[in-house]
Amino acid sequence: MPDGAKPVLDVRGLQTVFRTRAGDVHAVNSVSFHLEPGELLGVVGESGSGKSVTMMSLIGLLPMPPAEVLAGEVMLGDVDILKVTPDQLRDIRGRRIGFVFQDPMTSLNPVYNIGNQVAEPLRRHMGMNKSQARARAIELLELVGIPDAERRLADYPHQFSGGMRQRVMIAIALACDPEVLIADEPTTALDVTIQAQIIELVKELRTKLGMAIVWITHDLGVIAGIADRVLVMYGGQVVEQAPVKELFANPQHPYTRALLKTIPSVTGQRETRLRVIEGQPPIMGAAPVACPFMPRCAHAFSRCGAENPQRRAIGAGRVGYGHDVACHWDAKTGGPADA
Amino acid sequence: MLDAKPAKKLVEVKDLKMYFPIHSGLLRRHTGDVKAVDGLSFDIFEGETLGLVGESGCGKSTVGRALLRLYELTSGSVTIGDEDIAKLSPEKLRTKRPMMQMVFQDPQACLNPRMTVAAIIAEPLDEHTKLSADEKLEKVYELMDAVGLNRAFANRYPHAFSGGQRQRIGIARALALNPKFIVCDEPIAALDVSIQAQVVNLLEDLQEQYGLTYLFISHDLSMVRHIADRVAVMYLGRIAELSPREPLYADPLHPYAKALLSAVPDPDPERESGRKRIILQGDVPSPSNPPKGCNFCTRCPEVIPICHEVKPDLAEVRPGRFVACHLVKPDNNTAAGSTGLAEDFEYNQQGEPKQ
Numbered sequence: 001m002p003d004g005a006k007p008v009l010d011v012r013g014l015q016t017v018f019r020t021r022a023g024d025v026h027a028v029n030s031v032s033f034h035l036e037p038g039e040l041l042g043v044v045g046e047s048g049s050g051k052s053v054t055m056m057s058l059i060g061l062l063p064m065p066p067a068e069v070l071a072g073e074v075m076l077g078d079v080d081i082l083k084v085t086p087d088q089l090r091d092i093r094g095r096r097i098g099f100v101f102q103d104p105m106t107s108l109n110p111v112y113n114i115g116n117q118v119a120e121p122l123r124r125h126m127g128m129n130k131s132q133a134r135a136r137a138i139e140l141l142e143l144v145g146i147p148d149a150e151r152r153l154a155d156y157p158h159q160f161s162g163g164m165r166q167r168v169m170i171a172i173a174l175a176c177d178p179e180v181l182i183a184d185e186p187t188t189a190l191d192v193t194i195q196a197q198i199i200e201l202v203k204e205l206r207t208k209l210g211m212a213i214v215w216i217t218h219d220l221g222v223i224a225g226i227a228d229r230v231l232v233m234y235g236g237q238v239v240e241q242a243p244v245k246e247l248f249a250n251p252q253h254p255y256t257r258a259l260l261k262t263i264p265s266v267t268g269q270r271e272t273r274l275r276v277i278e279g280q281p282p283i284m285g286a287a288p289v290a291c292p293f294m295p296r297c298a299h300a301f302s303r304c305g306a307e308n309p310q311r312r313a314i315g316a317g318r319v320g321y322g323h324d325v326a327c328h329w330d331a332k333t334g335g336p337a338d339a
Numbered sequence: 340m341l342d343a344k345p346a347k348k349l350v351e352v353k354d355l356k357m358y359f360p361i362h363s364g365l366l367r368r369h370t371g372d373v374k375a376v377d378g379l380s381f382d383i384f385e386g387e388t389l390g391l392v393g394e395s396g397c398g399k400s401t402v403g404r405a406l407l408r409l410y411e412l413t414s415g416s417v418t419i420g421d422e423d424i425a426k427l428s429p430e431k432l433r434t435k436r437p438m439m440q441m442v443f444q445d446p447q448a449c450l451n452p453r454m455t456v457a458a459i460i461a462e463p464l465d466e467h468t469k470l471s472a473d474e475k476l477e478k479v480y481e482l483m484d485a486v487g488l489n490r491a492f493a494n495r496y497p498h499a500f501s502g503g504q505r506q507r508i509g510i511a512r513a514l515a516l517n518p519k520f521i522v523c524d525e526p527i528a529a530l531d532v533s534i535q536a537q538v539v540n541l542l543e544d545l546q547e548q549y550g551l552t553y554l555f556i557s558h559d560l561s562m563v564r565h566i567a568d569r570v571a572v573m574y575l576g577r578i579a580e581l582s583p584r585e586p587l588y589a590d591p592l593h594p595y596a597k598a599l600l601s602a603v604p605d606p607d608p609e610r611e612s613g614r615k616r617i618i619l620q621g622d623v624p625s626p627s628n629p630p631k632g633c634n635f636c637t638r639c640p641e642v643i644p645i646c647h648e649v650k651p652d653l654a655e656v657r658p659g660r661f662v663a664c665h666l667v668k669p670d671n672n673t674a675a676g677s678t679g680l681a682e683d684f685e686y687n688q689q690g691e692p693k694q
Contacts (some may be wrong), residue, residue, distance in 0.1 A: 046531040161622045191558065193392035193619045196602035200618055216530055221561075221604030225611045230689055245608045262536040264565040266603045268609055273543070274536040274565060280501050281531065 007034035007075075008179050008212045014072035016050075019065055020332040027053040029236040030072070032311075034320060035180060040206065040213045042227030044246065045218060046281050051216050051238035055182050056084070059097055060089050076180070091329040095125040096212075102185035104165035110156040114141075114168055115153030121175040139319040142170040143208075145201060158175030163194035167201070174209070184216045197227055220263055224248060232256050235282045235292025238311065242323040252314055255299045291328070299329040301336065312337065348408065349520060349552050350383035355415035357405045361627060375401040375629045377576035379415075380653065381661075383520070386545065388553040390567030390584070392560055392599070396623055398576040399556045400444075403522040406437050406554065408432060419520060437467050437516035444525035446505035450497040456508055457493040463515040475681055482511040485548070486541060489652070507541065510670035514545065522554045524602075527562060559604045564588050569659075572596045575634040576626055580652055581661040592662045594641045633665070641666055 009231040016028035028050045035041055045051040054061045058074045060118035067163040074081045075117040083090055093099070108117060118140055119133035126134065143165040157165055166186060173181055181203070197234070199238065203226065206213065217223060223230055223244065230247045232240040232255065240253040241287070251257045279296040294304045307328070314323040330337035356379075357374035362369055374399040383389045404410050406417055408424050416423045419439055426433060443449035450459055453483050461481045464470055488506040497505055506526060513521055524544065527535040539562060545551060548628065557563050564584060571581040572595065580593040593599045598617040602652045605611045615680075619638045624630055630637050635644040645665050653663040657670055 046533060094659040143634055163622060192560070193394060193598060194617060194622070195604075196618055197605075200616075219604065220532075220606040221611075224606050224608045227602045248606070248608050259533060259608065262533055263606050264561040265605055266561045266564055266600055266609065267614075268607070269606050270564060270585075270588075276536040276540060277533040278537075280503070282534070 005038075008037050009200065009214075010075040011033040011054075011058060012073050012075075014054060014058060014074065015063070016053055016067060017058060017070055018067050023285055026287050027040070027067075027236050028057060029031040029284070029288055031233075031236075031238055033231055033238065033241065035212045035214060035215060037212055038206075040208050041213060042223040043216045043233060044218060044223055044230060045233035046218060047245040048281050048283065049233040051233045052184050053236075054233070055184060055214060055216060059087075059093055059099070059182070061093075061099075068155060068203050091125070094121045095176045096179050098176070098178040098181045100166070100169050100173045100183040100186045104162055104169055105189070107169060108165060110157055113154050113156050114160070117167065118153075118175060120238050121172060125176045125279075134181050136175070137171075140175055141168070143174070143205070144168070144171045145197075146171075162190055163197060164188060166194075166198055170198075170201070174205070174211075177209070177212060179316070180200055180212050180214065180325075182216075183213045185213070185218070185220065188217065188219070195222070202226070220260065221265075232259075235306075236286065237288070237292065237326065239293065239327070240325045241311070241320065242314075246323050250323075252323070252329075252331045253293075253327050254299050255293045255327065257331070258298070291326075297329075298336075303328045303336065310318075345385040346387070348556075349419065351384045351416075351418040351673060352382070352406065353380050353416045353418075355379040355402070355405060356413040356418065357401050357410060358413045369629050374576050374629060375626055377406060377629070381571060381578065381581055383527075383552055383554060385519075385552055385570040386546075386550055388555050388566055390554045390563035390570040390653070391554060391573060392558060392563050392570060393573035394599075396572045396575075396626065397557075398571050400524050402573070403441070403524045403554060403556050404472070407441055407522055411443075413483055417593070437463070438518050439520045439522070440513035440516065440518040442506075442509050442513050442521060442523045442526045444511060445529055446502055446509050447497075447529070449509055451507060452497055455494050455496055456488070456500075457507060460511045460515055463512060466611060467516055478515070479511075482514055485514065485545065486511045489525045501534075502530050503537055507532065507539050510538075510541065514549070517549070518551070520552045520554070521557070525558070526555075526677065527559070527660045528557070535562065542566065560600060575629055577634055577663065578648075578661070579635065579663055581653065582661050586657070586660060592656065592660065592667045593664050594639050594666070595635050596639070614620075633663075 013032045014028055017116045018025040018027055031054050043051045059068050069082060072082065075094065076096060081089065091118055114135055115134065118137040122128045122133040122136050137153060138149045146164060148154060160168065187198050190198065191225045215226060230245050231238050232253065234255050240256050251260055258277045262277060264271060264274065277296055282292050288308045291304045291309055294300045309325045309326045309328045311319045311326045313319050314325060316322060328337055357376035358374050359372060361371040362368060363370045376423050379402060386432045391399045391402060403410055412425045417425050424435060427435065457479050460482055461475050464475050464478060468647055479493065483490055483493065488504065488507050527538050545565065546553060547636060554561065555566055564689055567584055568585050569583050574595050580591065580596045591600050598619050601617045606613060617640060621638050624637055632647040632649055636642050639646065643665065650662045651665050653661045654669065656662045656667050
């Protein structure tokens, strides 16, 4: 990525907690990343790693309370969307940032037909009248590959299959030609052959429309095929960030390295025994004072328990551009990294 | 493996059909059937793991449940050991239950939230054995050790455990009666990536330790490649291809198996960019109204006219490899004097003996 192009989205020091009766959960801890124009940023992590909460909190989709965004700024162009009024935020959501959710079964309203739901953002944000919105809705449904789009406008979500519903969701997200599309596990609920269809569709739409995409997933295989750059999240923070080929060829963080070894593949050499990461992912009951991966890390040493590592650049470039990792251990030397 | 004993069939399934009736109209008349499983025949050999893969709705879970007769079969036979369990009376069936067990997909839903771990694991013992309370507790502790649960947690309730640990409780319960055959129905689908490997390794260790035979149902083709000896690929209630693991993944023969394998993303950007992907058009047809001819004919990229007319039978086209497709013809040199199933299994194991 060229260093210097103005990012479409720039997130700095985002911190989100959930205040629950059982105590606070620090779901997101000072997460920073940026999104270049036209780029596809993959975000990987296990459940509870904070990847969805990060994206939900930056566009104000978390229920507050119990959630609370404690700190951070989210620059969309020149606007800090954490500071705008709810009305302004409504103008941004759907218009400048599109969202595709994981579960296509529950994210469409069952009592409105598809035509209504695709036309809604067009009428709300683009000021179109009914017939304009209808014409555009047909175009959009054709764009995402729904056959016989005009007739299907009158159909209800239950008349569509899972893959087709996800296409409808993508059509809605794309309706107002947003600058940023956030896709939260868009293919997780789908079968592999349908997942392949959706991935091809997104690749095709990217070249056609040129928007920037954040693609959240737990599936490293999907990331390998689609992303330009990857954020790896663990315990509510970014532990590693790199261009996709660099990440898979030269992983630095012990978590990333272990994760890449635990997943089997359908091609290549078959492992006779799977490597495992012992232990459980953490529940962040307090703001981290130590590295969240320490209890499961094979390379942990005293400093890991005393100090939560900051992201440091690997090789040339600065943090956030190029390759960086949040770890006290140096994968190259196999010893402690310089402070 | 020249000195290997010929593998023994443990489970033999013949023409298994499982239809669920559709009742509609005011009088709730029987108007059709969902043909969830439509004529399946296969064997599972002692000590092996048969992977059963397919997309949602293809009937793979129904097969697993039908094999243990959790459903009353529409037709067909399931022989486990030497008895056709499809025809046993309920009392007889109960006495056979200890040898066949199941591990379920959702570790949250399959454990009673009001029972302690010890009570959950001991429940099969209460039902089927006459052990004293002390003996039962001893057995529960043994099982907890075997699956890697700390004995100190025996009196806790399921909610106190994580998903991976709950799955271990489910596995311990399945093991309690020393079964021979375990159906694992998507045992890792609900778990995180880093936990999946832990559970799969545990299942493999237990298989070796207790000489278990698994039917491993999953939609995760890469995990099935890891754990299974042979793999059956299902599509819309029928087996498309049943092959030993390595040849299937290296060179799938059925067009659906090809498409399915090519659709699995590869966690390696270099390999991924060089792969040719077969994108199937459309969705799976409804099992209540499967297409005439081959079930896959509506989406098959290589479809020919006969596919719309005649359902292909599952036939052995290479030693040990069974394919149901008009396009895949048996090799001349193997088809005629084709080997029996037992020998095929030896072939499957070649190069990678189990011991």
